[in-house]
Amino acid sequence: MAANDNEPERPGRPAAPNQRANVAVLVAVVVIGLALYWAVSAIRQHDALQNCIDSGRHDCVEVDDGAR
Secondary structure (H helix, E strand, O other): OHHHOOOOOOOOOOOOOHHHHHHHHHHHHHHHHHHHHHHHHHHHHHHHHHHHHOOOOOOOOEEEEEOO
């Protein structure tokens, strides 16, 4: 058994694994937030397109025919 096993951690200095875990959680939260933002944006865009089509319009999506 090492001599340092019974010594308490210093309160002024956080442990490195806790910092890594906090950064990992922060990155995960940001990634999930961005994914949710993308999903909500895609759903809103699809809903707007569906409403346009349901109203009987035929010019809901701009079609690029490649002729310029």
